[in-house]
Amino acid sequence: MVAWTRPPCRKNAPLHRDLRQNAERPNNEYRARRLALLQRPCGRLARTGSAGDGKTRRREELIRGRTMANVQSGKMIVGLDIGTSKVVALVGEVAADGSLEIVGIGTHPSRGLKKGVVVNIESTVQSIQRAIEEAQLMAGCRIHSAFVGVAGSHIRSLNSHGIVAIRDREVSAADLERVLDAAQAVAIPADQRVLHTLPQDYVIDNQEGVREPLGMSGVRLEAKVHVVTCAVNAAQNIEKCVRRCGLEVDDIILEQLASAYSVLTDDEKELGVCLVDIGGGTTDIAIFTEGAIRHTAVIPIAGDQVTNDIAMALRTPTQYAEEIKIRYACALAKLAGAGETIKVPSVGDRPPRELSRQALAEVVEPRYDELFTLIQAELRRSGYEDLIPAGIVLTGGTAKMEGAVELAEEIFHMPVRLGVPHSVKGLADVVRNPIYSTGVGLLMYGLQKQSDGISLSGIVGNSSYSDETKAPVLERIKRWVQGNF
Structure with a gap:
């Protein structure tokens, strides 16, 4: 569209x-x-x-x-x-x-x-x-x-697989579509719907690790995929808001998946990397190994909690706490100068107060420490903590804070960098900022979809959102019957 x-x-x-x-x-x-x-x-x-x-x-x-x-x-x-x-x-x-x-x-x-x-x-x-x-x-x-x-805490994900017989003993596009349909045929709650089916790799007969099966010979095709689901009501409300603005929705995309498009390199995804997108309301995680997405998760702690901590500790209105966070906060207290002072507006008609920047950092650091500890626990739970030698890539507006990368390196004991959008022109000097990572990634997703169609073997795979809305159920059943009988 x-x-x-x-x-x-x-x-x-x-x-x-x-x-x-x-x-x-x-x-x-x-x-x-x-x-x-x-x-x-x-x-x-x-x-x-x-x-x-x-x-x-x-x-x-x-x-x-x-x-x-x-x-x-x-x-x-x-x-x-x-x-x-x-x-x-x-x-x-x-x-x-x-x-x-x-x-x-x-x-x-x-x-x-x-x-x-x-x-x-x-x-x-x-x-x-x-x-x-x-x-x-x-x-x-x-x-x-x-x-x-x-994005949001309603996002769920799981790894699945599907198996189909190869028609005419040569893998066709129809075979790929059928095996992905079979892979996403998993039991999900009634209030959830499939958002993405992201291929990881394929198996043809006993040959594993196939990334581009199209045209290969065989009898049986198996697909290993990462299935992402979202709450039906949450997605419908987003669509409703966009349409009330007079716009159509081309597609709905998982935000950390979009951010991965704009900030990760192919070498990082091949070697093994964890993307951490720290926004205002949630922290989104995506793990890549061997060029494919393996695990996604959402942690309900992000920048808004840091703002609330500042507002409570300094007894200042939330809007001023947000400004103080952006301009003066530091995630690692030892990097903040003890001699630097800032003015803190008070509540009501009380006069502003002066506070050292190091004291502000002592308020902020525990929240970042908690967040990174939760991310580390999620990495261990996923089983990929030792499989990401490329380290951690932080992005999102809350990741911009001074000291965030240094604190993350101390906690994760692995390389950490700040991810900014790449491979763009025009207003590149403006969008090379972590706050635009998701937005630029959405453009790059749209670019791939419009130029080549949805890739069946890339990090995005096929979007079940658009497939489900465009392909009638009877037509999908008909294709399945034709492919299997």
């Missing part, structure tokens, strides 16, 4: 930048100006002739023709990261060399979500609208659909 189209020209670009600099002005007049700007015709064409001018009409038709050709080639992609602390909308365009160019960014504080789950639809819709409007203004386009991320 096409995500967005370019307008005839960018004559109003300076005004776009001016509006973006004032994006946080909440008054109705400003919002009306932004909507009017999006709806008005391109300035240059509006001045080239009257409405009935044949030359103008022909020029508009030519421009529309170029725009539609670009649309039909599927080169426009939008990623929408609806997080607990912020909503990020990114607009990407595929360059001629196949690379991704970021042309629009929109962010807005998230209102209406708690730990990745919608708790207030109206507030969530407003946050999404503001982020989308800002991205449209920067990119000079109108957004019609987006790839949307999902």
Whole structure:
């Protein structure tokens, strides 16, 4: 599905930048100006002739023709990261060399979500609208659909496998589809639905470790997969919020899976690595070995708990605690200077107080220590703690804090680095920031889906969300019967 189209020209670009600099002005007049700007015709064409001018009409038709050709080639992609602390909308365009160019960014504080789950639809819709409007203004386009991320404690996962007979003794695309259908046919609770079926590797007869089985000869095909499920209501509420903003949902993607696209290298995934995406409401974990995803998990401790700790310990309102966390906090007390002081606003009309930065770090460090200890326990429980020689990659807004990487190295006793999006152009200097990891990953997921279709052997595999909604049940049963009888 096409995500967005370019307008005839960018004559109003300076005004776009001016509006973006004032994006946080909440008054109705400003919002009306932004909507009017999006709806008005391109300035240059509006001045080239009257409405009935044949030359103008022909020029508009030519421009529309170029725009539609670009649309039909599927080169426009939008990623929408609806997080607990912020909503990020990114607009990407595929360059001629196949690379991704970021042309629009929109962010807005998230209102209406708690730990990745919608708790207030109206507030969530407003946050999404503001982020989308800002991205449209920067990119000079109108957004019609987006790839949307999902996270939260309702996410479940398990490893499974499926076996089918190979028709005509040569593995075809239909065989791959049937074996993945068989692998995801596992018992899940009634309130959950399959979100992804992610292939790990295949077995043809007794030959194990096959990654690209298409075209290979054999009698029996087995697939080992990682199945990710999500709460039906949680996914439906996310879809409802997006559609109430006038957008269609191209696909729903697990957020740590999207982040893996943008921050992990192929060598890390091959050698063995653990991605830790620390957001505002949850910390999302994804483990890769031998190029495939092996384990995913969600820990309900993240940046919001750090903010609450600061607010309680320093007796300051939450909004000031968030600002103090971003500007001054350090996750490792020994790295914070004892001589550095900060001003802490008080509650009510009380005067502000001064506090050393080291004292602030002593409040923050125990929460990060607890979080990393829980992550270490999850690694041990998964059985992959000794199988990730590439170490830990931290990403997400809460991972940016000074001292987080150093503290993680002390606890995990393995290499740790801060992951930022790579392999992007355009506004790359802006998006090379951990807070945009999921958003950029959603664009890269969309790029792969639109250019090559969903890979049957990559880290993403096939998205059961789109398959389930597009393929009727009777048609899927018919394919299964044809393949097995």
